[in-house]
Amino acid sequence: MNWNLGEALRRWARWFRPGLGVLLVLLILYPLWGTGYGVRVLLQLFMWIALAQSWNLISGLTGYVSFGHVAFFGMGAYTAGILVTQGVLWPLAALAGGAMAVILAFVIGWPCLRLKGPYFAIAMLGLNEVLRVAASYFEGLTGGGLGLSLPTLDASVRVYYAMGVVAAAVTVLTHAIVTSRFGLRLMTIREDEVAAEAMGIDTFRYKIYAFLLSAAAPGIVGGLAARDMGYIEPVSVFPLVTTITMIVMVLFGGKGTIWGPVLGAVILFGFQELVWAHFPHAHQVLLGAIIITVVLAMPRGILGVLQQKYNLPRTI
Amino acid sequence: MTPVITPIMLGQVIVSGLLAGALYAMVALGLGLIFGVMRVLNVAHGPLLMLGAYVTYWLFSTLGLNPYLSLLVSMPVVFLIGVALQRFLVRRVVDAPELSSLLLTFGISIALVNLAQLAFTSDLRSVEFITGSFLIGPFAFSKSRVIACLFAGGITALAFLFLQKTRLGKAIRAVSQSREVAQVCGINVQRIHLFAFGLASALAAAGGTLVTVMVAIQPEMGAVYTFKSFLVIVLGGAGNYPGALLGGLLLGLVEQLASLFLTTQVNEAVAYVLLVLVLLLRPTGLLGGRST
């Protein structure tokens, strides 16, 4: 069969927008006929999309590896959790969670973004651990090792929509950034920071902006996840494996692209739920194998490879 | 509620901290070697320690072999495992951005831990060999910790002698300083990488062997040592080998002192706060390491 993938992709690209529109409508209407399980699955998928896209904003675009990004998620979760137990409405609490995450990003980013590559990664990892331990320590506020229980509320469907909105918003934001001069400057930093400085780009300022933007969504979805679970504890909202999963999703789909993180999240999360759940004992080893394969064989991710090979536009 | 702290208590705690610190130093030296020579952040360092512990455990439970003697087995075995990992996997991310090495080694670490869980199950095991303490005046020092410290100190000293005096050791240091120049001088950098990773793994395995008589052995036991090793490297200065020694001792001290003056609950936190402080104020580490 004579079939040029590049050609095929370009032809299919025309159907992309309408296809996306149909998909969005279906997703909006899904709760009307979906099971509780389906709603939960999709809600968590949206969460992963938001997380992956956010990581992409800082690490995919600027190349600064945030190895403790889940810290913002946990910050949002605890902020929202505490507020909800004080009677604040959960959507506001989640937004507050996002705000606190951004403030944290500013406080941490200011000193840490001056560090070079590996040191920034370790610093972020250290930050994550500091927050986890702080959450355990300030028991009066957070419940410490006992965890924090939110008043019971069945808000699954509403959280579904909220997560969906955040996921969509981050994707739109990524699109806006990638197609803007701001995004171009970020990517210049990634390619060669010294040259960027030499060209007159205030790299520090741009890095901070990207970092702040990348912290907002995890903070908000952290708050939403706290509402959805109804219970949070330090260990479950600050785990390293969440950061790793975010990263692998982005790498798998395509670092620095717009739809890469979405693709990565959908495929990996889908696999986990549909396939690996049936082979529990193979699951973890498979995850390790996937990570190794992605890093060695396809560091640019699916879309990255396609982008390069078939000269697809930057905006996929 | 906290009792008054006497000088004796302080002395006891300081020595305990140093004993623990020696062990941290040895394991962290391995991590530092990998970073210094290959610019790779090895998240799989903990699992390598775990493998050393299991080797010792099996030798002890099947042959009754003295755990300290099993160092002669666990170190070479894990050395070879390390070399294999480097040859087939880690080699490919040697010059890559830190994300690749972090992720790859994380993937290796998950794979190792889960393979261990499948092979050994998560059952907790331990080696019951030496208990009790040396009593010197009002102080009591855990025998197993003192012996571990002595071995760790000895092995670390040997490692330093190796790095300073032997040709291979000097070649390793040369590659740490500048790979290009080392190559120009005729050093086979590939082989140095293999050897360094193997040596680092052996150091981790030694740590594993030494702790088998102190802690419970289970597949996830290494994770805490990975974190601590990272802390030590940052404290002492990445790529700075004596720095690893200082950093290790410092970490051990800080942990115990925090536990004494504050509460044990925060000794983790204090260590991480120290990490963040050092990174912000003196990112190249207390003794100065590489800045790139």
Place this chain on the structure above:
Amino acid sequence: MTTTTKRIFYQGGAVLTALIAALTLGAGAALAQAPIKIGASISLTGTYAKPGTYQKEGYELCAQEANDKGGVLGRKVEFVVYDDQSTPATGVRLYEKLITEDKVDAVMGPYSSPITEAVANVSEKYKKVMVSPLASTTSIFKKGRKYIFMVISPAEVYLEGLVDMAAKRGLKTIAIVNEDTLFTKSSAIGVADLAKKRGMQIVLQEAYPKGNTDFSALLTKLKAANPDVIAASTYFDDAVALTRQMKELNVNPKMYGVTVGGDLPEFYDLLKQNSEYIYGATQWEHTLPYPGQKEFMAAYQTKFKREPAYHSAAGYAGCVIYLEAVKKAGSLDADKVREQLLKLETRTMFGDYKVDADGFQVAHKMVMFQWQDGKKVTVWPDEFATGKARYPTPPWNQR
């Protein structure tokens, strides 16, 4: 007949036969009753794989026995079990799946308390009965939930026996240490409350992070505080490490007790003589004089070729209790079963069962034992004691 007619005849006949067959089979299936489906998600992989698997074995044994006796309400009992990998987010998804897609009639709780807390919201949402055999955290059952039922004793009373015995002997000072996670923290808080009620003075109460291996500083402080009793809310490796280091630093309380881990045979294997005199708490021992113990032990041994741990016993008991309630209710309707579970007072091979209006367990008793000559001797409460406690614990250097 023409070929066309023949074809119509044959085809029509085939369709008709198929229709009749389908209808009869369908009717037949409807008549042969659908099994009672009980859903659960357990840690089948990862760190908690072992206790999780034991729990599952308890379920399997219970279902098998029920089916051998002809099922319940004339229907077979079937378990649908998934692996939640010890993550609350996964657990929550799986319970939604069990209830909304697999359409189970009731659910059993997962292994750990944090996950139970999260998934309890799901079972409440859909008003499905959840018997939680291994959740010991009080707060889960005190949030006004209606459909959740506790089987084991809560964390807060784990060391009740230690405090009781100490108070009876007139001991005055106690130190409490615990790992800083949900269960152990709750347990420590419980001990503190009990100690205060009995007029004891808490000279030191401190938590340590999970994974802490070096207790030198903590023990140095403990030694200086010199308590009569040390109550340690631990898991296994911290219990072992703490004990060893107590010996090394020569810390000599008159009574020393641990929680989870002290009851495992491995505890003795690892510590040998050093485990002597240590008190431990357990939810269940097969030597306790509960009805059906022998049968349970024999059946378990036959099916799984080894002795059951308390997780299996708890899982088994939880299932048995649920089925008992179903029989009494005569139906699977959640509200009817719930009523029965609230009223039920029984003693199974696992111990007593009785819950309060919140579903919180009030009858099951923890049992305290002491390691004596390499064996666990039950020393508290008196009605189950098989021996006397050896008191006081002699200093390390005199053993």
